[in-house]
Amino acid sequence: MDPVKVGVLGLGTVGGGTVNLLERNRDEITRRAGRPIDIVHAAARHPDRPRTCSTDGIRLTYDAFEVVDDPDIEIVVELIGGDELARELTLRAIDNGKHVVTANKAMIALHGNEIFAKAREKGVSVGFEAAVAGGIPIIKAVREGLVGNRIEWLAGIINGTGNFILTEMLYAGRAFGDVLAEAQRLGYAEADPTFDVEGIDAAHKLTILASIAFGIPLQFDKVYTEGIGQISIEDVTYAQELGFRIKHLGIARREADGIGLRVHPTLLPERQLLANVDGVMNAVMVNADPVGPTLYYGAGAGAEPTASAVVADLVDVVREFTLEPENRVPYLAFHSHFLSDEPIAPIESVNTAYYLRLEAQDEPGVLAEVTRILSEAGISIEAIIQKQPAAGAETVPVILLTHRVLEAQMNSACTQLEALEQVHGSVTRIRVETLA
Amino acid sequence: MDPVKVGVLGLGTVGGGTVNLLERNRDEITRRAGRPIDIVHAAARHPDRPRTCSTDGIRLTYDAFEVVDDPDIEIVVELIGGDELARELTLRAIDNGKHVVTANKAMIALHGNEIFAKAREKGVSVGFEAAVAGGIPIIKAVREGLVGNRIEWLAGIINGTGNFILTEMLYAGRAFGDVLAEAQRLGYAEADPTFDVEGIDAAHKLTILASIAFGIPLQFDKVYTEGIGQISIEDVTYAQELGFRIKHLGIARREADGIGLRVHPTLLPERQLLANVDGVMNAVMVNADPVGPTLYYGAGAGAEPTASAVVADLVDVVREFTLEPENRVPYLAFHSHFLSDEPIAPIESVNTAYYLRLEAQDEPGVLAEVTRILSEAGISIEAIIQKQPAAGAETVPVILLTHRVLEAQMNSACTQLEALEQVHGSVTRIRVETLA
Numbered sequence: 001m002d003p004v005k006v007g008v009l010g011l012g013t014v015g016g017g018t019v020n021l022l023e024r025n026r027d028e029i030t031r032r033a034g035r036p037i038d039i040v041h042a043a044a045r046h047p048d049r050p051r052t053c054s055t056d057g058i059r060l061t062y063d064a065f066e067v068v069d070d071p072d073i074e075i076v077v078e079l080i081g082g083d084e085l086a087r088e089l090t091l092r093a094i095d096n097g098k099h100v101v102t103a104n105k106a107m108i109a110l111h112g113n114e115i116f117a118k119a120r121e122k123g124v125s126v127g128f129e130a131a132v133a134g135g136i137p138i139i140k141a142v143r144e145g146l147v148g149n150r151i152e153w154l155a156g157i158i159n160g161t162g163n164f165i166l167t168e169m170l171y172a173g174r175a176f177g178d179v180l181a182e183a184q185r186l187g188y189a190e191a192d193p194t195f196d197v198e199g200i201d202a203a204h205k206l207t208i209l210a211s212i213a214f215g216i217p218l219q220f221d222k223v224y225t226e227g228i229g230q231i232s233i234e235d236v237t238y239a240q241e242l243g244f245r246i247k248h249l250g251i252a253r254r255e256a257d258g259i260g261l262r263v264h265p266t267l268l269p270e271r272q273l274l275a276n277v278d279g280v281m282n283a284v285m286v287n288a289d290p291v292g293p294t295l296y297y298g299a300g301a302g303a304e305p306t307a308s309a310v311v312a313d314l315v316d317v318v319r320e321f322t323l324e325p326e327n328r329v330p331y332l333a334f335h336s337h338f339l340s341d342e343p344i345a346p347i348e349s350v351n352t353a354y355y356l357r358l359e360a361q362d363e364p365g366v367l368a369e370v371t372r373i374l375s376e377a378g379i380s381i382e383a384i385i386q387k388q389p390a391a392g393a394e395t396v397p398v399i400l401l402t403h404r405v406l407e408a409q410m411n412s413a414c415t416q417l418e419a420l421e422q423v424h425g426s427v428t429r430i431r432v433e434t435l436a
Numbered sequence: 437m438d439p440v441k442v443g444v445l446g447l448g449t450v451g452g453g454t455v456n457l458l459e460r461n462r463d464e465i466t467r468r469a470g471r472p473i474d475i476v477h478a479a480a481r482h483p484d485r486p487r488t489c490s491t492d493g494i495r496l497t498y499d500a501f502e503v504v505d506d507p508d509i510e511i512v513v514e515l516i517g518g519d520e521l522a523r524e525l526t527l528r529a530i531d532n533g534k535h536v537v538t539a540n541k542a543m544i545a546l547h548g549n550e551i552f553a554k555a556r557e558k559g560v561s562v563g564f565e566a567a568v569a570g571g572i573p574i575i576k577a578v579r580e581g582l583v584g585n586r587i588e589w590l591a592g593i594i595n596g597t598g599n600f601i602l603t604e605m606l607y608a609g610r611a612f613g614d615v616l617a618e619a620q621r622l623g624y625a626e627a628d629p630t631f632d633v634e635g636i637d638a639a640h641k642l643t644i645l646a647s648i649a650f651g652i653p654l655q656f657d658k659v660y661t662e663g664i665g666q667i668s669i670e671d672v673t674y675a676q677e678l679g680f681r682i683k684h685l686g687i688a689r690r691e692a693d694g695i696g697l698r699v700h701p702t703l704l705p706e707r708q709l710l711a712n713v714d715g716v717m718n719a720v721m722v723n724a725d726p727v728g729p730t731l732y733y734g735a736g737a738g739a740e741p742t743a744s745a746v747v748a749d750l751v752d753v754v755r756e757f758t759l760e761p762e763n764r765v766p767y768l769a770f771h772s773h774f775l776s777d778e779p780i781a782p783i784e785s786v787n788t789a790y791y792l793r794l795e796a797q798d799e800p801g802v803l804a805e806v807t808r809i810l811s812e813a814g815i816s817i818e819a820i821i822q823k824q825p826a827a828g829a830e831t832v833p834v835i836l837l838t839h840r841v842l843e844a845q846m847n848s849a850c851t852q853l854e855a856l857e858q859v860h861g862s863v864t865r866i867r868v869e870t871l872a
Contacts, residue, residue, distance in 0.1 A: 001762075021726050025586050031651055031774035032583050034762055129581075135727035137581025145565075145573025147468050148747030150461050215467055273733060276712060283731075290457050290740030291571035295719075297709060297731040304726030311584030319763045326437075326470055327755045338467035 001035035004318050007067040007098075009089055010079035011044040011060075014103055014130070016052035017303030018077065018310050023054065025311075033315045039077075043067045052303070068093040075317055077310060078102040087111045094118050094126070101313040103130035103306050109204035109220040112211075116331040123325045127313030132205045133158055133282045135305025136298040137312060142286060143212050143333040149288035151213040153253035155266075155435055156284035157277050158205040160300040161189040161196035162228050162248040166265075167278045169236045170245060176231060188280055188301075198227035199248065199263040206250035209284070210261055213252060214342065215334035219261070222344040226264035235357060235428060238399045239267050242383060244355070245275040246430065258343035260350045267355050267432040273297075274435065285435060293435075348408040353382070353432035356402065356414075359395040361422040369420055370398065377413035379405045395424050401432065437471035440754050443503040443534075445525055446515035447480040450539055450566070452488035453739030454513065454746045459490065461747075469751045475513075479503045488739070504529040511753055513746060514538040523547045530554050530562070537749040539566035539742050545640035545656040548647075552767040559761045563749025568641045569594055569718045571741025572734040573748060578722060579648050579769040585724035587649040589689035591702075591871055592720035593713050594641040596736040597625045597632035598664050598684040602701075603714045605672045606681060612667060624716055624737075634663035635684065635699040642686035645720070646697055649688060650778065651770035655697070658780040662700035671793060671864060674835045675703050678819060680791070681711040682866065694779035696786045703791050703868040709733075710871065721871060729871075784844040789818070789868035792838065792850075795831040797858040805856055806834065813849035815841045831860050837868065 008015050019039055022029065030036045042055065043064035061067065068076055068089050076093040078100060080086055086107045093100050095118070102108065108115070108128050119126045129139045133156065142151070157163050161183050168179040180197065183189040195201040203223040211218050228248050239246050244267040253260045268275040273295055277283040282300025287293045299305035320328050332339065360366045367386065374381060380403040389396045402410075414427045444451050455475055458465065466472045478491065479500035497503065504512055504525050512529040514536060516522055522543045529536050531554070538544065544551070544564050555562045565575045569592065578587070593599050597619050604615040616633065619625040631637040639659040647654050664684050675682050680703040689696050704711040709731055713719040718736025723729045735741035756764050768775065796802045803822065810817060816839040825832045838846075850863045 017726070021584055025584055025725070028586050028651075029584055031770045032579075032766065034766075034771050136730055137577050140576060140581050141573050141732075143468075144752065145576050145748050146744065147751045148457055148461055148465055148744050150464050215464075271712070273709060273712060276707070276709060288744075289461070290453070291744035292735045292741060294572055294732070294734035296577075297729075297733070299728045299730075305728060308582065308584050308724075308727035312581055315583045316580065319759070319765065322763060323755070323759050327758060329755070330468065330470075334467045335470050 003036040003038040004074055005038055005040045005072050006075045006077060006314065007041040007070055007073035008039050008077045008079060009043050009064045009067055010081070011042055011051055011053065012079070013303045014306045014310070015042070015079045017307035018079070019053035019058070021304070021307040021311055029311065029315070033318055035318070037314055037318065041067050041070050041073055064089050065092065068096060068098065073098060075099045075101060075314060077314070078104055083107045083110050087115070090115055091118055094122050094124055097122055097124060099125045099317045101127040101310055101317060103310060105131040105201070105204040105208065109207040109218055112208070112218040116336070119331065120325070120336060125317045125320055125328060126331055127317055128208070129313045130306045130309035132208050133284060134298065134300040134302065135308040136282060136284065136296050136300065137309070138209070138284050138296050139212060140312070141296055142209065143329055146286065146288050146291060149291050151286060151288040153251065154209055154213055154284060154286040155249050155251045155274065155433065156209065157247055157274060157282050158250050158284065158300060159196055159202045159248060160280035160282060161193065162202070163277065163282070164188055164280045165197070166228065166231070166246055166248060169231070169233055170240065173233060175233055176229065197229050199225040202248065202250045202263045206252060206261060206263055209250070210252035210259060212333040213286070214259055215332070215338065215340045216259060216342055217339055219344055222261060224262040224347040228265050231265050234397065235430060238357065238385065239355065241385065242401060243270050244268060244432070245270050247275060249433070251433070255345040255350055257349040258345040260345040262347060262350065265430050267430055269434060272435060350407050351404045352407070353404045354402045354410055355430040355432050356400040357428040358398050358417060359424045360398050361394065362389045362396045363422065366422045367398065369422065370417060373416045374402065374413055377409050379409060379413055439472040439474040440510055441508050442473060442475045442511045442513060442750065443477040443506055443509035444475050444513045444515060445479050445500045445503055446517070447478055447487055447489065448515070449739045450742045450746070451478070451515045453743035454515070455489035457740070457743040457747055465747065465751070469754055471754070473750055473754065477503050477506050477509055500525050501528065504532060504534065509534060511535045511537060511750060513750070514540055519543045519546050523551070526551055527554055530558050530560055533558055533560060535561040535753045537563040537746055537753060539746060541567040541637070541640040541644065545643040545654055548644070548654040552772070555767065556761070556772060561753045561756055561764060562767055563753055564644070565749045566742045566745035568644050569720060570734065570736040570738065571744040572718060572720065572732050572736065573745070574645070574720050574732050575648060576748070577732055578645065579765055582722065582724050582727060585727050587722060587724040589687065590645055590649055590720060590722045591685050591687045591710065591869065592645065593683055593710060593718050594686050594720065594736060595632055595638040595684060596716035596718055597629065598638070599713065599718070600624055600716045601633070602664065602667070602682055602684060605667070605669055606676065609669060611669055612665065633665050635661040638684065638686045638699045642688060642697060642699055645686070646688035646695065648769040649722070650695055651768070651774065651776045652695060652778055653775055655780055658697060660698040660783040664701050667701050670833065671866060674793065674821065675791065677821065678837060679706050680704060680868070681706050683710060685869070687869065691781040691786055693785040694781035696781040698783060698786065701866050703866055705870055708871060786843050787840045788843070789840045790838045790846055791866040791868055792836040793864040794834050794853060795860045796834050797830065798825045798832045799858065802858045803834065805858065806853060809852045810838065810849055813845050815845060815849055
């Protein structure tokens with residue numbers, strides 16, 4: 001069969017990786033897809049700059065609109081990142097009747113509802129496997145592999161930079177800022193690492209995962225997001241003493257008041273598989289009826305793993321060329337007229353267990369006061385550790401593990417704890433999940 | 437749209453689970469698939485026996501051929517197990533122009549080449565996601581999610597009973613026979629547990645995984661298979677002392693002389709994710725270019741997880757109804773005219789590291805003899821442990837870890853070791869893999 005003609009927007013890390021992959025594995029891909037996939041037109045900001053891929057046979061331009069308007073192109077691969085320009089180009093490509101494949105999580109999380117509506121109108125496919133967890137085929141697993149399931153919750157390590165930082169803090173005992181600087185040197189973290197460490201990148205991905213899991217529209221603005229910037233080496237160490245590891249998780253779960261969507265540091269029991277996903281690797285655990293827990297692990301970023309996902313989408317789109325849109329896999333897993341308006345549960349109504357650390361004066365009766373306040377707030381304590389005071393310190397660290405409690409109750413208890421004269425500063429709070 | 441009409445062969449564990457799932461999650465499935473899926477005709481060996489599912493609205497028969505010949509049926513789900521009758525029914529269903537979904541790994545491993553040839557001739561789909569690793573969407577991940585990759589190797593815990601036994605030996609210190617008896621009581625193992633503990637079931641699954649990973653025909657008879665019946669509690673304990681866990685793995689890897697296909701007990705470093713997959717759970721690790729290592733984890737058996745995979749296949753088949761066969765996902769991932777005749781490497785040409793245990797007389801010079809023999813065979817030693825003799829014992833256990841060596845070299849060295857007067861009995865050999 002004739003080669004499929006593809007246009008690429010952006011020849012940076014992922015764009016270059018995609019060009020290289022289609023060239024290097026051309027034979028394997030053709031044997032599976034039944035026909036070759038050729039990149040024939042590409043837009044790069046600086047078309048004359050040296051790059052990581054060969055551009056032989058590719059028409060190069062600096063004008064991305066030239067690619068989306070090229071009548072020869074059947075599929076546009078959007079790899080420029082950012083959200084506004086990417087959105088504009090994607091909508092124009094769709095308007096021109098082209099299928100789209102993208103690795104852009106921000107664009108899908110923020111503008112996906114609009115993009116899918118337009119794509120539905122024009123009858124084209126939009127693939128976004130590369131937008132979540134890089135090379136792990138997690139979109140495919142949830143949308144298709146678990147199609148018979150009612151999904152109860154999912155929880156994932158979906159930002160490699162954050163996981164690299166937490167892993168180094170644990171095994172090398174290094175401080176947050178120190179590891180972050182190294183991640184930037186190694187090219188894992190962005191120059192502005194806000195998206196990684198504050199959880200915004202993870203929230204984009206969680207938004208997408210939650211939509212395809214629960215059949216709800218994309219609602220990025222409703223994700224509760226906490227970063228890892230406040231995690232200290234002490235917390236990592238105390239968590240380890242208690243048999244836990246700290247991971248930055250995105251969690252989507254059916255709660256009493258709707259679907260809870262949250263990104264925050266989380267203590268996980270050390271024997272959990274997710275607790276053992278280290279370095280820049282990603283993993284997503286999904287708990288569903290009837291399959292039970294399943295987990296998907298792999299590289300969450302980087303040119304090559306992301307290119308793997310882009311090519312998987314390209315082949316899927318090619319296979320669907322002649323399929324009527326209503327028989328394709330729906331963009332958000334559920335057919336649009338069946339999307340649910342189930343509310344997003346406010347964080348105050350979410351139930352989790354807690355790790356608490358407070359600095360208390362080293363004198364009798366403090367522990368009695370602390371436990372009284374928690375008990376009166378209806379919070380059960382699972383474990384308490386009171387450390388020895390450091391030489392010359394006037395306070396001792398007290399670490400508590402609680403049973404599950406409503407967020408609102410914990411807020412009120414912490415206010416009271418912080419008001420105690422014997423407690424100095426604020427209470428450090430980290431949620432605990434057993435994922436059972 | 438009209439409901440899809442499905443016939444089921446077999447209303448045992450998985451059949452009952454599938455009927456229940458389609459009923460319980462009917463709303464979720466319809467919202468995703470776009471149309472309901474109805475089981476309208478089912479064959480059971482004893483149609484009047486009480487069962488785990490409701491059969492309201494299902495025409496029941498004891499004659500499976502009546503279902504495959506029913507002109508109303510669009511998809512036949514084969515869940516009777518075994519291989520000969522299942523093969524006959526499947527071929528007849530295909531001959532009648534029906535699509536087939538099966539959970540039958542023995543049938544696919546032994547007769548898949550014939551079945552897919554017939555299906556290609558008749559232009560029908562054959563889904564077999566449920567045949568490997570139960571509810572884990574591993575067939576989909578490898579065939580579609582990694583479509584752009586050149587797969588280097590895969591390794592999996594793909595028999596839940598065997599993994600349950602090894603896990604209990606490790607954590608509860610119980611002997612093989614004791615745990616096996618419990619697995620049978622709990623219904624994990626078959627009454628005749630040969631398929632589980634001798635690795636035949638795992639070899640069926642590995643045959644299928646290797647075909648879709650490497651684009652080779654199904655070749656069950658070429659899989660090298662070793663069971664776990666010889667694993668002693670001592671080996672489990674010594675492995676742990678050395679920082680390893682013993683798992684029963686199926687491994688398919690590109691070797692110098694072709695593709696190596698083998699099922700055997702394996703020492704894995706304890707920090708490996710696969711080493712931490714416990715109990716009846718399954719997991720498959722795939723290493724591929726460009727995605728790198730990915731891992732897929734979940735329940736490998738049982739009515740509900742297997743039903744999850746059956747329904748995923750049903751929905752895929754329904755979506756493909758109107759697709760020309762050449763645009764469907766090929767049965768064995770690669771289009772049939774592109775299947776490769778790459779040879780299967782004989783076990784003698786496979787390279788692995790080894791754990792060796794021998795019983796030696798407690799006298800000077802024995803270790804020197806042992807290390808001399810290994811050194812002369814070109815085998816490098818990574819670690820040696822010589823245990824204290826048990827009270828009254830005339831031998832001491834000597835445990836060695838070697839570096840990677842050609843199987844043929846190890847065979848010759850072991851013959852020499854066993855010929856030593858100071859070495860009693862035979863040498864226990866277990867392969868070691870680092871999966872890196």
